[in-house]
Amino acid sequence: MTRVVVTGASGTLGRALLPLLQASGAEVVALSRRAGPAAPGLTWAAVDLIQPGALAGVLRTGDVVVHLATQPLKAGADVALTRQVVQAARAAGAAHLVYMSIAGLERLQGAPYYRDKWAAERLVDGSGMPYTILRTTQFHEFVDELLRRLTLPVPGLGPLTLLPAGVTLRPLAAGAAAERLCALSLKAPAGRVADLCGPEALNFPELARARGRRRVLSLPLPVPIFRAWRGGAAVPTAAQPVGRTWAQWSAGR
Ligand SMILES: NC(=O)c1ccc[n+]([C@@H]2O[C@H](COP(=O)([O-])OP(=O)(O)OC[C@H]3O[C@@H](n4cnc5c(N)ncnc54)[C@H](OP(=O)(O)O)[C@@H]3O)[C@@H](O)[C@H]2O)c1
Structure with a gap:
């Protein structure tokens, strides 16, 4: 039976991936700082990956x-986390390292997080280990959380949603990314594989309207990832569309 160890198991993607791996018959070991509930074929370990020797x-x-x-x-956290995981996986003689990354990183280097993701990809690529890297666009769940955080109560007016001006995304459901990740994890290492995106590109006013935001205000918000996303930089030029549209996903919420 294949033993699959998942870091970040309590996150958006991790939570979608665990049941798919279990259903595939893998023995799953889930890692994060907060352990979740065990189940048949699934054990959890509470691990802070930043601590030296955390994976021993x-x-x-x-x-x-x-x-x-x-x-x-x-800043720098993803590089440090990935270095620890690469070193521990190599020392243990792991057979396959699967790394999740972000579509269009080359065009998004204005933001520290995307610089870190690119540096982390290079650590994986230079590790000498058999690996697979899957890049996707932003998850519907992440965009939804952004809209929630950007919605403010305005006395006498009601909720107002601030939107990053000039930004178009092509988000996908985390579940669709998890399905591909599950399949890739149980196959032979494939190096960098085809990027995934959602079925349609939408600008922020369109994304906000579909989630019921009535009052919106587009501004050049001074947030590094919003700046990096401007001018279509986050919309991949070549990626495979998968999963539900933003409207279909929203209807299921
Ligand atoms: N979100 C997106 O739109 C998107 C799009 C494309 C690619 N990706 C990539 O997909 C991957 C997963 O993203 P996500 O959205 O699922 O992330 P997330 O929801 O923010 O979850 C992050 C996970 O990392 C764990 N974690 C953070 N620091 C840790 C530490 N020091 N030690 C151990 N665990 C730690 C967290 O668990 P604890 O807090 O419990 O430790 C949590 O399980 C990332 O590589 C991300 O770059 C995300």
Whole structure:
């Protein structure tokens, strides 16, 4: 039976991936700082990957290691987390390192998080380990959370949603990314594989309207990822469309 160790298992993608791996008959070991509930074929370990030696005794020879742990708001964190995972996977003799990344990184280097993701990809590529890297666009779940955070109560007016001006995204459901990731994890290492995106490109006013935001205000918000996304930079030129549209996904919420 394939043993698959998933870092970042409590995150958006991790939570979608675990049941797919379990249903595929893999022995799944889920890692994050907060452990979740165990289930048949699924064990959890509470691990802070930033601590030296955090993975000692967790990884075994022949494991598939799916590395999803991320800290988007802490500059340098993804590089440090990935370095730890690469070193531990190599030392344990893991058979396959699977890394999740972001479509269009080359065009998005104005934002520290995307610079970190690119540096982390290079660590994986230079590790000497058999690996697979899957890049996707932003998840519907992440865009939805952004809209929630950008919605403010205005006394006498009601909720107002601030939107990053000049930004178009082509988001996909995390579940669709998890399906591809599950399949790739259980196959032979494939290096960098085809990027995934959602079925349609939408600008922020369109994304906001579909989620019921009535009052919106587009502004050049001074946030690094919003600046990086401007001018279509986040919309991949060549990626495979998968999963539900934003409207279909929204209807199911
Ligand atoms: N979100 C998107 O739109 C998107 C799009 C494309 C690619 N991706 C990539 O997909 C991957 C997963 O993203 P996500 O959205 O699922 O992330 P997420 O929801 O933010 O989850 C992050 C995960 O990392 C864990 N983590 C963070 N710091 C840790 C540490 N020091 N030690 C151990 N675990 C730690 C968190 O668990 P604890 O807090 O419990 O430790 C959590 O499980 C990332 O590589 C991301 O770059 C995301």
